Ligand SMILES: Nc1ncnc2c1ncn2[C@@H]1O[C@H](COP(=O)(O)OP(=O)(O)OP(=O)(O)O)[C@@H](O)[C@H]1O
């Protein structure tokens with residue numbers, strides 16, 4: 148599903164990733180951990196094609212990204228849902244429209260959008276907030292909206308960059324349950340966090356980065 152082969156990424160004089168190799172199978176749940184500056188966000192950006200490697204090769208959902216034409220990037224991205232730490236919801240649109248937007252851009256018809264948005268909201272337990280605006284939601288609720296937005300296009304891969312970074316313990320546990328449920332339905336998940344409490348005892352795979360090096364690949 149995702150394969151990194153000796154990937155190096157350099158920003159000016161900083162090597163953010165150094166000869167990183169791993170492969171993730173369809174349906175896996177993988178954490179990416181490591182201290183601040185270790186290269187977690189960089190690794191995710193390479194997966195969703197926001198950055199290009201300086202050396203090595205990456206393949207995503209069967210696409211070799213090195214030989215990818217600019218025009219093909221949106222097609223690869225359709226396979227990928229993304230959740231960030233800061234929620235990035237549109238403040239002037241309600242919950243429904245924030246989620247529907249991704250499907251409208253693709254030209255999906257409104258009747259199908261409606262059923263898909265409602266299904267996504269059900270999964271994150273927010274059916275009762277369909278008409279609310281982001282400013283009227285708690286942090287945990289806003290993050291659940293962004294998860295609904297990320298999965299409404301039925302991506303094969305869901306990428307999360309510190310999605311619980313701004314949340315308290317209870318909300319964090321709720322978000323983790325939702326990610327496990329999405330994974331149980333077959334979506335591949337790559338979840339970056341520096342919070343080892345989250346990872347502990349999950350039995351899930353952990354890729355540990357340190358100073359741009361992949362230093363561990365094991366089960367929690
Ligand atoms: N656009 C950029 N320009 C220059 N340097 C960058 C850029 N993005 C990241 N870096 C550097 O690359 C290294 C890895 O950054 P990255 O954001 O991947 O770390 P991280 O593990 O996600 O850290 P955090 O836990 O703080 O989010 C850091 O030294 C960072 O300063």
Ligand SMILES: [Mg+2]
Nearest residue numbers: 187188189308
């Ligand atoms: Mg980061």
